[in-house]
Amino acid sequence: MDKHAQTGWLQKLVTRRSVLATSTVGLAVPAVMTLGAAAPGGSAAQAQTGVVKKITMYAEYLPGQTNNYFIGYGLEEGKPTIPGPLLQIYEGDTLEITLVNKTDQRLSIHPHGVDYSTESDGSPLNDSFNAPGQTRVYTWRSNEMTAAEGRRFMPGSAGYWHYHDHAYGDHGTAGLLRGMYGGLIVRRRGDILPDKTFVVVMDDQRINHKKAPDTPMFEANLGQRVEWLAIGHGNLYHTFHLHAHRWADNRTGMLEGPSDPSRVIDIKDLNPGTSFGFQVIAGQGVGPGAWMYHCHVQSHSDSGMSGIFLVRNADGSMPPGAQEAIDRFHGHEHKPAAADTAPPPGEPATQGHAHHN
Incomplete structure (x- = not known):
């Protein structure tokens, strides 16, 4: 184990939620690991300090391939996914990951x-990686905000983060191309917990390694608190846009009072290696329906970087018109606009958007 994890306050272990595996439709990842008690519907996170959570993760080729190209992380042997499991801890806790390279x-x-520490860096620079077939332990620590001189504070670890391979193909480039990434959330005690969390990874011109119409369709019921974690990878810049919903551009996506200066936005840049998150109330002010999420770089959206956020009625039933919208999305031919459709300089663009049913 990382020697830095052996501090006194870490010896108090508390009851925490175990690793959960789920196949719920619309979830961005099939497994969630979280610490502490978490109640849905906008409850506050409550957990003690000093939790050490030990988990085992497996890096494996995705099943059903003929060329063994795509690789994912999984919490169970034989069940790798892209993205990998969503990992969650509270500030002050330690996560000890035993990674098995299959x-x-x-x-x-x-x-x-x-x-x-450098031993848990995950980079060949520090000789920190799994050789083929090797098992290795990585230790990640988090800390709470601390007071500093001059009425200032040193930031803690709370935020919307991510993890990824850093050794396959020089700096992990080959690993990322093959799908080796996932979401990491560090919560601050007292944070409001969501009913659902969705992970969107924009990697080159794909979302979660898929292009429309095969991109994830995320689902929630009207009024549910929904959390989004957006992550950027690859070599291109993107912008994450969510139709009909908006959030505050700060750590949580929520304003902390009438004088909170955070901008309220519905789109944000997402560059390689960056990540952010926020919470919204599904359908608040706009109602249920099939709402689009997509990259707002037009050529990227045209090429298939878009998906559906389905807000069902409060009782879980399908709202009027939603299924028709989903069918249109699946029948649409997602491809870059043809060069000959671009208007000459000084002339307006022609109207129209073809769908193929």
């Missing part, structure tokens, strides 16, 4: 937003 390639797991 492939014939060098790989690792590297986090953003938390503390770790």
Whole structure:
């Protein structure tokens, strides 16, 4: 174990939620690991300090492939996913990951937003990686905000982060291309907990390694508190836009009072290696329906970087017109606009948007 994890306050272990596996429709990831008690519907996070959570993750080729190209992380052997499991802890807690490499390639797991030693860096620079078939332990620590001089504070670890391979193909480039990434959330005690969390990874011109119409359809009922975690990878910049919903551009997406200066937005830049998150109330002020999420770089959206956020009625039933919208989305031919459709300089663009049913 990382020697830095052996501090006195970490010896108090408390009851925490175990690893959950779910196949719920619309979830961005099929498994969630979280610490502490979490109640739905806008309750506050309550957990003690000093939790050490030990989990085992497996890096494996996705089943059903003929070329063993795509690789994912999983909490169970034989069940890798893209993205990998969503990991959640509270500030002050430690996550100890035993990574089992089930492939014939060098790989690792590297986090953003938390503390770790060089042994847990996940980079070949520090000789921190799994050789083919090797098992290795990575220790990630988090800390709470602390007071500093001059009425200032040093930030804690709370935030919307992510993890990824950093060893397959020099700096992990080959690992990312093959799907080795996932979401990491560090919560502050007292944070409002969501009913659902969705992870959207924009990697080159794909969302969660898919292009429309095969991108994830995320689902919630009207009035549910929904959390989004957006992550950028690859070599292109993107913008994440969610139709009919907006959030505050701060750590949580919620305003902390009438004088909170945070901008209220419905679109945000998402560049390689960046991540952010926010919470919204599904359908608040607009009602249920099939709402689009997509990259607002037009050529990226045209090429298939879009998906559906389905807000059902409060009772879970399908709202009028939603199924028809979903059918149109699946029948639409997603491809870049043809060069000959672009208007000459100084002339307005022609109207129209073809769908193929």
